[in-house]
Amino acid sequence: MDAMLGADFWIGLLKIVWINIILSGDNAVVIALAARGLPAHQQSKAIMLGSGAAVVLRIALTLVAAKLMQLPLVEIMGGVLLLWIGVGLLKGEDESEQSGDAVKVGMMAAVRTILLADLVMSLDNVIAVAAAAQGNLVLLVLGLAISIPLVIFGSTLMIKLMARFPAIVTLGAALIGWVAGETLASDHVLEGLIQAHPWLTHAAAVAGALLVVAVGKMWQARNAAPASGA
Structure with missing residues (x-):
């Protein structure tokens, strides 16, 4: 109890809160993208469930993150997963005819997406x-x-x-692709290559953003084609 009253405790607490404010911007974008397709009354529930579970996951991850990030291919797999998530979020879902069961499934899918994305994007954080x-x-x-x-x-x-501004959806998906590219380039097995060519990190980030937007838009167009022809 005495430790909680000391200046070091409160300074450390402020540091952690501030770090999370700075580093949680991209996580908020993922959560918003994952929940935006749900009915309004389900959005807040998905956000609270996803955010709360993500924090619990982050606490557990903090205990092993330093060792985990030294394992080869961990961040490459994480980057590929983020690319898949970004494309899926940009693609979106057809919300016009959702039954009650479909809404429940959609909410759990949103929470699952939030957890997976937060797991990958929080490795550095x-x-x-x-x-x-x-x-x-x-x-x-x-x-x-x-x-x-x-x-x-x-x-x-x-x-x-x-x-209000649909273009933000595309920008958000591009941000996920950007983080995915940076994650791929940060893997331990590529350390020597990146040290020799630091520009590859930025190139991977740009490529990730462009890939997510291009594939996501192509998927959107493919889904919209049958609907327009019907």
Whole structure:
């Protein structure tokens, strides 16, 4: 209890909250993209479930992140997964005829997407959080718990902006592709290549963004073709 009253504890808590504010922008975009296709009354539930579960996952991940990131191919697999998620989110779903069961399935699919994306996108973030916590589990849990409302607010705001400005959906998917490219280039097995050619990291990020947008738009057009012909 005395540790919680010390200046070091509160400074560490502020660091963790601030780190999460800075690093959770892309996570809020993913959550908003995943939840935007749900009915309005389901969106807030999906955001809260996804955000809460993601924080629990992030706490567990923090304990093993440093060792996990040293394993070969982990970030390459994560980057490929993010590319798949980005294309799927940009493709969207046909919401015109959804039964009650379909809505439930859609909400669970959104939560699953949020968890998978947060798992991959948080690999780098959790190392900064772990450093700020300095092994204090109470500090870690409190700091991440405080960040939940911030992520929920950011995701809710993004959904409203996406509804008003559809181009943000494409930009959000491009951001996921960008992060996917950076994740791919950060893998341990590519360390020597990236050190010799640092520009490859930016090239991979740009390629990831372009790939997600191109494939997602192509998928959208393919889905829209039968509908227009019907």
